[in-house]
Amino acid sequence: MHNETERRAALDAFVATPSGRGRPNRYWKLDLDALDVSAFTPNAASTTVTISAPNGVTACSLEEALDSFADIVARAQEHRGNGKFAHLTRAFAQTGAFVHVPAGRIIDEPIHIHTRANDADGAFALTIIVIEAGASATVIEEFEAVPGATLVYDSHAEVGESARLTASAIAHVPADARVYVTRSARPQRDAHVAFSHADLGAALAVAEIDITLDGPGANGELDALFFPSAKQHVDLLTRVDHRVGHTTSRTAIKSAANGSGQGRYLGIIRIIADAQGSDASLRDDALLLSRGAHIDSVPALEIAANDVKAFHGATIGAIDEEQLFYMASRGVPRDQAEKMIALGFFEPVIEKFPTDSLRKQLREALEAKLA
């Protein structure tokens, strides 16, 4: 993976890079900038990565790819994310996945990358996905952790001209586990990226999702949901970077919290001065299902170009009494109505997940949280 010098540099960068998240407050007690990495004593046995891919795709461990596809890996590495937790992954990762879809190849069947945290020492994995020009693929990033584990995961996708990538991740780990997930993609001219993401609550789930639109006609779609319950914390950051003109993006976030669940969301849309003619939308809806639950949503529209469209809309609140009364008037008891309305609230994001089994898994997990 990385040599000792690179690891040291990555660790220094992790410490030096601010998380960019809010400071701890009355609700949110954790300070992501004060994370103590001395607790991590990862060894090769801490992390298991399993990849399954249909014919026509090159899929192997990142270790193998560094031998056989060193130049492709090196090119992709240049563009990977530079967030705080991406540095953390680089400092410790000893394994990972490599997926390469050759130019023009259309792959219908999803590619699965399964990352497992085997112990409490810290699991670290790096994923590199390269979709060459005109190719198309769906990647499902799966996580699993034993109780008490910490999983730190970073994936980056290079999406070539007119290529398409649908990538989906669900972080559904034991209630005392911690996950730090960084996912990024760089679609080039006329390329399309659809990211879907779900954080269903760990003791702490930190996620940072980046789409960098790096060629005219590039389009990014980002749909995410999160749901902290009991004492869980979820901290999601999404960033869509319109780096050239005539790029389009849509971000939609649905979140709910119950028990003493705490959520934070920071939604960044950046359109630089040269990115004229771009079109971005950011919509974020939060549902508070108990008095102790709290969600803090912050949109950040950094728009330096003048000839662009940028939409932002947000709602936060409890379930609408009129909706509950309507359902009650048809005999549906309040607790069942609340459950149906809350599940329905997530449905537009659930529908963006690429397979029936993911959608089913999500609905069941959400239903269990609402029980």
Added chain:
Amino acid sequence: MPQTGLHIHDLHVSVEGIEILKGIDLSVEAGRVHALMGPNGSGKSTLANALAGHPHYTVTSGTATLDGEDILTMPPDKRAKAGLFLSFQYPAAIPGVKVANFLHAARQAVRPGDLSPSKFRAMLFEKMDTLDMDAAFLGRYLNDGFSGGEKKRLEMLQMAVLAPRYAILDETDSGLDVDALRSVGQAVHALRATEEGKNCGFLIITHYPRILAHITPDVVHVLIDGRIVMTGGADLAHRIEREGYDTIRDEVASRA
């Protein structure tokens, strides 16, 4: 021997501390059709919502019983289980909840386990056919993005599926084209033609006698300023259409 019928006695209802209904006496007998007419703001929807148990409407005094059971002490879902149905003037939209799932949950709540899933589906399609509704409705989200007419049709579908003992239709006819209006009439007749619904009593709140051409009322009540000021036969609806409410107001004033 419990007394059948929906009986409302001296009902006073306030909204945000303001008394809207000032002593309503009204009885709808099983199997009969009553119409309730009155000018805008007279309190018709207030009566409907108070009976259904809307939390914003406070009953300050009076009683309401449904086939002998006091409904005012029940939460709204229990009132539905007791057999009350309200077709809303402005039905709420619930994004993400599919019509089919909701209908099933409602039927299960009101009549638990009485139909197998396949029988339920067959029943649903039959009712939709009667109401001239496309099967595509079932996959849509509840009232979400529905036109005014579509919402009213869905209200009638729910009435058909739940087969209540007493149904209050709050301006279900308003804003409907002629075909949709006819289908409201059909919904009422179809319900009365079923074993479950043959004794259903109706309270039809309306501004227009044209719905009453499809469903002839046994009794017409006039509500003005929170009080029922006149009760008569079907001809009363036509008098209101001809003369408006002014002559009724005058008549009531001279009686007092």
